[in-house]
Amino acid sequence: MTDVFLNENFIGTVDNAKEFIKQIRSERRKGVLNYELNFYWDEDYNEVYLDITRGRTRRPLIVVENGKSKLTDNYIEEAKNGTLKWDKLVKEGVIEYIDAAEEENCYVALDEKDLTKEHTHLEISPVVILGLCTSLIPYSNFGSSSRLIRGSKIQKQSLGLYASNYLLRMDTDVNVLHYPQKPITKTFMHDIYGWEKHPSGQNVVIALMSFEGYNMEDALIVSKASVDRGFARSTYFKPFNAEELRYQGGLVDEVCIPDKEVKGYRSEKDYRLLEEDGVVYTGAKVKGDDVVIGRVSPPRFLGEFEEFNIATNVKRESSIALSHKDNGIVDMSLITESEEGNRLVQMRLRQQRIPEVGDKFASRHGQKGVISYLVPLADMPFTVSGIVPDVLFNPHGIPSRMTISHLIEIIAGKVGSLTGKYIDGTSFDVMPEKELRKMLKELGFRESGLETMYNGISGQQFKAKIYIGDMYYLKLKYMVAGKLHSRATGKIQLLTRQPIEGRSQGGGLRIGEMEKDCFVAHGASLLLKERFDSDKTNVFVCENCGMLGIYDNFKHNEYCTKCGANVKISVVEMSYAFKLLLDELKSLGVYPKLELGRKY
Amino acid sequence: MLPKHLQEKIDGYAKKYKISDKNVIEITKRVEEANEYGIIAPGEAIGIVTAECFGERATQMTLNTFHFSGVAEMNITVGLPRLIEIFDARKNPSTPQMEIPLRPKFSKNIDMVRIVAMKIKETLLGEIIQEITINIAKSNIMVILDKKKLKDLDLKPKFVFDKIVAGLKTCDVKEVDGGILIKPKDKEINLSEVYKLKEKAKSIHIGGLKGITYVLPVKNDEGIYIVHCVGSNLKDALELEEADTENIRTNNIFETSTVLGIEAARAAILQESLHVIRGQGIDLNIRHIMLLADVMTRTGIVKGVTRTGISGEKESVIARASFETPIKHIINATLIGERDPLNSVIENVVINQPVPLGTGLPKLVAKKEAMESGKPKK
Known part of the structure; x- marks a missing residue:
């Protein structure tokens, strides 16, 4: 007697659990039972669980019967012709979705060669254990898992071509990378995913060496010449919009150049860039506090100060201006209608972002860092053949993090760029590293990837050989231009008279509890008082x-x-x-x- | 002037290495300078420096439990959780533990040590019985002792019998052939109570130290056998003739303070926190811990750094209110009309006055008449 539960509810008992399981399994494979049904026989507790609720993670596996994969050559032939549909495989019981509980009853082979009579399922491919983002990391089976997770997260922050119609869109806070490239070292996922349609990174020559101590603690050193030639440039877009709202009593906002009579009139200088219709002209260079869309609104409360004003309808200024720190070029402006049917004026600001000290970059292996120094070309180290690296990476970043995949990608990239081929770096399923090294040797380089290099400043040869090659680098969305902040005096909170918080409003930088303790510990109590003044x-x-x-x-x-x-x-x-x-x-x-x- | 122990050290070295008087004077001068340099200046914020030293190092602690390989019962809380436990002055540590070094006389070989260790371990009746059965019809309990185990533990059946008699005062205990019969004095007793009685009987203390659930004898580097115990019972351990009583260590600070007094508790706080910190491979000056241990024990009772302990006993209302449960402190201060003398850190930060530490400590002294006339004399 075995208890049977459906969706965690007791529904009855069966005499022979083994037979019962066998029966429902064959019925599910035939399509009599829903393919979303999963079941699990717990022999220790002698209970059978059937589950068809939502919220279970399930994964596809190839069904194996009598030690033979059900994915026969016929299906493979069909797949090659391109006529095979995934649904057909599921419907015909070739592929089954298994949930976490049912997995306990399964014996899954990783490879078709390993199949024995006991096996119940066959893995489709070892690469399916990784998700989309992680599959994009080449040689990920050579890296440590924590770094792969970081690598996956970093790729989501990288700049690229996020949508090919970006010029027509009004997205908030977006960046577009100039001249994005396809990675030389790619994986199967790059092909499936259509990476070449929206790439997000560039191939750089990278050398693993220190430089004047500037690349301590994950900092990157980038060649000024590479930046001047357009490496990692990006454009930042920011939209502004003004709606002509309707108020009670038929009053309405108006987009225009505000009249001098208007309450809260700024100054003529602030409105100088507006055209007759009240919208800034395309291509205008705008700077902090400039008005980009002029607008006037009706007074907030009717009857307010009426007795003092001769003109009955003094309007209120409500223009859209740049914040104090912003600057850029007006990229586009348009007039449209809002959801409520009001006239809506939109404007998009464009900023070119050239890599500068403090911008964040990363490789695909969770190796991130910020630029610490842009080295003039003359000072950059160079190889015997005259190659000057774009990026200098600190070798201290490797041992404790064990990102071997990072190192292999450098060799693979080197081979790829020298032969003019893309290298496949799909995990578990790649050209062996030995092969790459052999190819490198045939190309006339050291198979270790090391090269003799010269100091750009003194011209002397480095005693050590330098590991140099090509790899795909990502520019991340965190740039100094969006973080830089300082304050001497500024806005304060009404209630406490203390400085307000946040960069966007020009807020203060908080001296917190622990910083206070630091002053006290140093005995600098008068300085502390001054800081809290x-x-x-x-x-x-x-x-x-x-x-x-x-x-x-x-x-x-x-x-x-x-x-x-x-x-x-x-x-x-x-x-x-x-x-x-x-x-x-x-x-x-x-x-x-x-x-x-x-x-x- | 040098402290006595330093002066003695210098004199000792001078004698040992035959240093000339002139050089001794020079050395003394240098040592005096170094000693003076090490003296804390008035107005130095030693409490905050201590807190920062602990706080900064605590972020680097990783391991939370320590295991003896292969022994599942012996795991010891270390790292940050243990530090918090010590400084909060919890009554009972999460993993009480005791180390009892044995006198050489009683630990000539491992077998002797094992016997001693088994004597230390608490033995309950449930552990030395072969069988315990309830006779439902007669409402009595039959206990059959395991003779082999009795022999291993060097226990006489009569001794066990007496312990049962002492442990179960509500029952008639009789020796019958092959076992011990326990019969409740109450005639009308239901079955569930008999069952409860059986469980009570099983937990009768027969021998060993109460609270010690596991023992592990280990030989240390100096060849001395140490019995590691899970559980702590310092009072009884001190009465063991086999133990080197002067070197018993327990990690229960509260127990140390009740058995040996407050100075021992201070030393225990010092030893226990040092043990944690050194175990993490962290170097922290002992004076920081000494300060903390002093503050925790200065009232004669071990008090933790909590709102019920030393943090709740601050003089200033504002300082207490700014730590935890502000409403409670403000209400109580209002009820008794408390006065805040404003002579510590936080309250002066709150009202934005110089903190009386470091540069805020010195005050200007002026003549009274000059002050009153408003024109300071030159």
Whole structure:
């Protein structure tokens, strides 16, 4: 007697579980039962689980019967002709989807050669254990798994040609790489996925060496000449839009060059780039605070200040301007309709981003780093044959991370670029490394990949031989241009009078709890006070009652609201946040009495 | 002036290497300079430096448990969880553990050591019985002892019998042929209570140290046998004649403080945290730990760095409120009209006044009359 559960609910018992399993399996393969059904026989607990719920991960496997794969030569022939459909294989019981539980009852062979009578399934190919992103990493079976995960994540951040109609689109915050290339070392996934239609990276000559100590801690050194020739340039697009909203009473926004009468008029200089229709002209060079779309809105509250204004309908300025730090060129502007049917004006800003110190790059093996130095061509090291590397990579990045795939890609790239062929680097299923080295030797290079190199500064030959080759490098979307930030003074929060947060609003850089501890640990307590002075205020404290007094600006005297003017009132400097705390305590009915000491 | 122990050291070396008086004076001068350099300056924020030293090193700790190879029962919490345990002053460590070194007299060979180790391990009745059965009809329990195990543990059946009598006061315990019969004194007793009685009987303490569930004798580098124990019972271990009682180590700091006193607890905090830190291959100056151990034990009871421990006993209301449970502290301060003297770090940061440390410590001294007239005299 074996208990049977369907979707975790008890539905009955069977006498012979083995027969039962056999029966439903054959019925599923025939197509009598839904192919989404999975079952699992737990012999220890003597229970059979049938499952057809959603949310189970399932993977396809080739069915094996009596030690023979059901994917016969006929099917393979059909596949070669291109007439075979995947659905047909599933329908005819050649391929089965197995979930995690049913996998426990299966005995899966990795290779058709290994098949025995006990086997129930055959793996379609070992490469299917990797997902789309990981399959894009060449020689991934030579790398460590943690680095493969990182490598997969990095590829999602790389710049490339994200869509071929990008010029017609109004996407927020997108980058397009100039002159993207197909990788020399590719995998089967690059072909299947159509990588060549939207590539995202460039092939560079890379040398594993240090340079003047500039590539410590994963930093990259890039040749200035390569950058000048267009290596890793990209364009950044940012859209702006203004909608002509409708308000109560038939009032409507208007896109135009605002009149001088308008409330909140900026200055003539700010509107100088607008054309008659109120939209900036294409190709205009715009800089911080420039208005790109002029707009006026009706007053926010009807009747507001009406008695003071002779002109009844003073409008409000509501133009779209660049933020303080932005700059660029107006790429395109268009007028369209919003979902509500209002007139919508859109404008797209374009910025060219040339690689600079601090921009982030990565190879496909989870080896990421930022540019630390752009070396003039004259100072770059060169090989005997005159090859100057584009990128210098620090060899310290290799041993602890064990990204052997990174090293093999360099050799493969070298062979590929010298022979003019693309090299297949699909995991588990590749041209062996030995073969690559042999080819390299035939091409007249050292089979180790090492080359004699010369110091570009002194002209002397390096004592060590340098590992040099070609590899595919990705420019990542994190660029200094989007991160650079500093502040001296600026906006403050209304409630606490402390600086606001965030780069986009020109906020402050927080001295946090741990940074504070650092000042204290150094004994720099006056410096600490100065750093926290951003919200300092002078308050008047009544020395009689210890509450805050008032300074009368007209009479030029101070008094306490409780004790009157005939008490001693002193000026005390404190943080506004503390004054706020005192006020909040008072609102709770707590009497925070201040006792003043002497300053001297 | 040099501390006594340093002066003695210098004198000792001078004698040993026959250093001339002139050189001794020079050496003393240099040592004095070095010693003076090492003295903490007034206004140095030693507490925060300690906290930063621990905090920075704690980020590098990786291993959380230590295992004796092949022994599943012996795993010891180390690393950050253990440090937190020590500094929070938890009553019971998550893995209590004791190391009992044996006197050479009782540890001539491994067999002797094994016997001692088995004596240390807590023996329950359930472990030395062959069979325990309930007679449903008569509502009594029959215990048959395992003679081999008794022999291994060097126990007499009479001794076990007495222990059972002492352990089960509500029952009549009789010796019958081949076993011990336990019969409840209560006539009207239902079956589930008999079952409970059986479980109680099985957990009767027969011998060994209470709380020690596992023992592992290990020979150390100096050839001394050490019995590693899972569980800790310092009080009873000190009474063992086989143990080198002066060198027993337990990782239960609270137990150390109750058995040996507060100074021992201070030393235990020091030893235990050093053990964790050194075990991680981290170099941390012992003075930081000494400071922390001093602060934790200064009241005579071991107090943790928690809101119920030393952090909750700060003088300043603002400082306590800014740590944890601010509402509780503000309400209590309001009820008794507490006064904040503002003489520590956090409260002065809150009101933005110089912290009385480092550059904020020195104050200007002025003559009173000069201050009152408003014109300082030259």
